[in-house]
Amino acid sequence: MSAPKPAPGDRTVIGITFGNSNSSIACTNDDKAEVIANEDGDRQIPTILSYVDGEEYYGQQAKNFLVRNPKNTVAYFRDFLGKDFKSIDPTHNHASAHPEDANDTVAFTLKDKAGEDDAPSTLSVAEISTRYLRRLVTSASEYLGKKVTSAVITVPTNFTDKQKAALIAAAADANLEVLQLVSEPVAAVLAYDARPEAEIKDKIVVVADLGGTRSDVAVVASRGGMYTILATAHDYEFAGAALDKILVDHFAKEFMKRNAGVDPRENARSLAKLKLESESAKKALSIGANASFSVESMAEGIDFASTINRLRYETIGRTVFEGFTRLVESVIKKAGLDVLDVDEVILSGGTSHTPRIAANLKAIFPGSTTILAPSTSATAINPSELQARGAALQASLIQEYESEDIDQSTHAAVTTVPHITNAIGAVSVSESGEEVFVPIVPPETAVPARRTVIVPAPKNGGDVLVKIVEGNTHIKVTKPEPKANGDSKAAKVEDAGDSDSDFSDDEEEEEEKREKVWKIGATLAEAGIRGVKAGSKVEVSINVNADLSVTVTTREVGAKGGVRGTLSA
Ligand code: ATP
Ligand code: MG
Numbered sequence: 286m287s288a289p290k291p292a293p294g295d296r297t298v299i300g301i302t303f304g305n306s307n308s309s310i311a312c313t314n315d316d317k318a319e320v321i322a323n324e325d326g327d328r329q330i331p332t333i334l335s336y337v338d339g340e341e342y343y344g345q346q347a348k349n350f351l352v353r354n355p356k357n358t359v360a361y362f363r364d365f366l367g368k369d370f371k372s373i374d375p376t377h378n379h380a381s382a383h384p385e386d387a388n389d390t391v392a393f394t395l396k397d398k399a400g401e402d403d404a405p406s407t408l409s410v411a412e413i414s415t416r417y418l419r420r421l422v423t424s425a426s427e428y429l430g431k432k433v434t435s436a437v438i439t440v441p442t443n444f445t446d447k448q449k450a451a452l453i454a455a456a457a458d459a460n461l462e463v464l465q466l467v468s469e470p471v472a473a474v475l476a477y478d479a480r481p482e483a484e485i486k487d488k489i490v491v492v493a494d495l496g497g498t499r500s501d502v503a504v505v506a507s508r509g510g511m512y513t514i515l516a517t518a519h520d521y522e523f524a525g526a527a528l529d530k531i532l533v534d535h536f537a538k539e540f541m542k543r544n545a546g547v548d549p550r551e552n553a554r555s556l557a558k559l560k561l562e563s564e565s566a567k568k569a570l571s572i573g574a575n576a577s578f579s580v581e582s583m584a585e586g587i588d589f590a591s592t593i594n595r596l597r598y599e600t601i602g603r604t605v606f607e608g609f610t611r612l613v614e615s616v617i618k619k620a621g622l623d624v625l626d627v628d629e630v631i632l633s634g635g636t637s638h639t640p641r642i643a644a645n646l647k648a649i650f651p652g653s654t655t656i657l658a659p660s661t662s663a664t665a666i667n668p669s670e671l672q673a674r675g676a677a678l679q680a681s682l683i684q685e686y687e688s689e690d691i692d693q694s695t696h697a698a699v700t701t702v703p704h705i706t707n708a709i710g711a712v713s714v715s716e717s718g719e720e721v722f723v724p725i726v727p728p729e730t731a732v733p734a735r736r737t738v739i740v741p742a743p744k745n746g747g748d749v750l751v752k753i754v755e756g757n758t759h760i761k762v763t764k765p766e767p768k769a770n771g772d773s774k775a776a777k778v779e780d781a782g783d784s785d786s787d788f789s790d791d792e793e794e795e796e797e798k799r800e801k802v803w804k805i806g807a808t809l810a811e812a813g814i815r816g817v818k819a820g821s822k823v824e825v826s827i828n829v830n831a832d833l834s835v836t837v838t839t840r841e842v843g844a845k846g847g848v849r850g851t852l853s854a
């Protein structure tokens with residue numbers, strides 16, 4: 286089927302996030318995004334389909350069928366879209382329909398029709414996705430009271446072109462126009478930046494999207510309302526399912542202790558029950574200090590009830606929790622940045638509800654970094670809703686465009702674009718007579734870019750020389766003053782990173798102070814303006830062109846003419 290192309294005026298749009306574990310649908314209402322609850326009342330809708338007697342179930346109802354109807358239930362398939370069978374990881378499909386090789390693409394065999402004689406169908410992952418998306422669209426249409434025609438859908442930053450094309454085709458088969466695919470971390474940033482109280486300023490944001498089967502972290506530079514992805518990292522080990530597994534093992538061992546070594550993990554149905562209840566306990570531990578755990582007929586007809594407290598959970602889950610922190614650290618490093626460069630950390634995805642994860646991240650960032658998670662910020666948005674909200678906002682922004690124009694008009698805002706690495710700024714003289722760097726165009730600004738600053742001319746007027754240079758930051762580490770000998774020796778200053786002796790002073794109790802300082806780099810331009818009037822001002826404009834060349838214009842405010850120079854940075 287060819288892609289539906291409704292005229293802009295005929296569209297009804299929503300935002301969709303389509304995850305391996307859960308999906309969400311969202312719409313906007315007076316410019317405010319809201320996540321839609323489906324007919325079961327769920328806003329996080331499990332990405333699962335299940336067939337019983339020819340009847341199709343989706344979402345939470347399908348998830349519950351993992352216990353009694355696993356063979357006709359298909360889960361964790363989103364990542365297989367547009368992939369070769371050889372390249373997929375079927376780990377999470379053990380307890381439901383297994384992926385099969387269908388001419389190199391992925392398929393599942395399910396008995397999706399009623400009647401004893403009907404043979405099971407082999408359905409491509411594209412067909413499964415279409416059927417699932419159709420259910421989402423139906424739920425959204427029912428909620429809105431009109432047929433949803435179009436959507437912005439979020440995708441991971443490492444979705445290939447082939448995967449994107451497969452998703453667009455699967456949506457088209459569900460009679461859904463994909464207005465645009467937006468990368469998941471950018472959707473999360475959009476959701477925050479669209480709030481009325483949001484202050485849109487240049488900033489570096491780390492988006493930690495911690496899901497069920499994968500964790501994706503991105504460093505995003507927001508410069509003048511443009512988003513640039515500087516670095517990404519993906520991990521398929523440290524995610525929500527790993528935390529479920531820890532609780533499964535914990536309660537299985539307790540059950541074995543009480544029941545003569547009967548291991549509920551050895552029976553498929555017992556394991557399925559154990560998994561579902563472990564996930565519930567895990568979610569309860571995000572809110573409360575204790576969680577109860579109870580399963581009827583857990584194994585061999587024996588009921589089981591227990592509890593776990595948060596401290597115990599945090600102890601047994603430590604390795605996984607530490608994995609998240611390391612992943613975040615690694616991507617900041619990959620972007621060539623330091624934790625001090627990060628203004629905000631947005632915790633996104635279901636697993637981000639976990640207080641321990643937010644607390645561990647808070648500990649590695651300076652106090653100046655805002656950690657946006659439910660447990661660390663009263664104004665945090667529900668991490669499970671960020672991406673769908675961002676997608677809905679983007680959908681409402683672009684719904685007026687003809688479909689041919691959408692890619693172009695919104696390209697820069699949502700994809701990786703060329704950007705400068707170092708800052709560009711002017712050299713100024715501080716009160717103590719030292720030359721200091723004054724940033725004008727921050728590092729990681731997407732190009733082309735233009736920034737203008739006004740600087741006061743010397744008090745008495747005269748000739749003004751403006752020197753435009755590159756600036757880069759380095760981390761200045763100030764060791765606390767040794768307490769023992771009360772002399773007022775100046776604190777030692779060292780560069781971070783190049784010192785082998787950093788870890789040698791074990792007795793150092795107080796924390797060293799780390800701060801970001803600018804270093805003057807290569808000179809890009811020097812512009813002189815002669816005979817500036819006393820008390821007047823000089824305007825400096827810097828244009829960074831798409832090819833990264835830089836044009837600098839300086840002029841006296843109110844005077845005619847100016848000095849212009851072009852050079853390559
Ligand atoms: P993926 O594609 O990585 O499989 P997803 O993006 O589809 O995941 P999300 O809804 O972001 O899915 O994350 C699902 C994970 O979040 C599950 O492991 C779920 O148990 C976990 N989760 C959801 N809510 C909470 C909560 N309140 N506390 C802790 N974990 C939670
Ligand atoms: Mg996700």
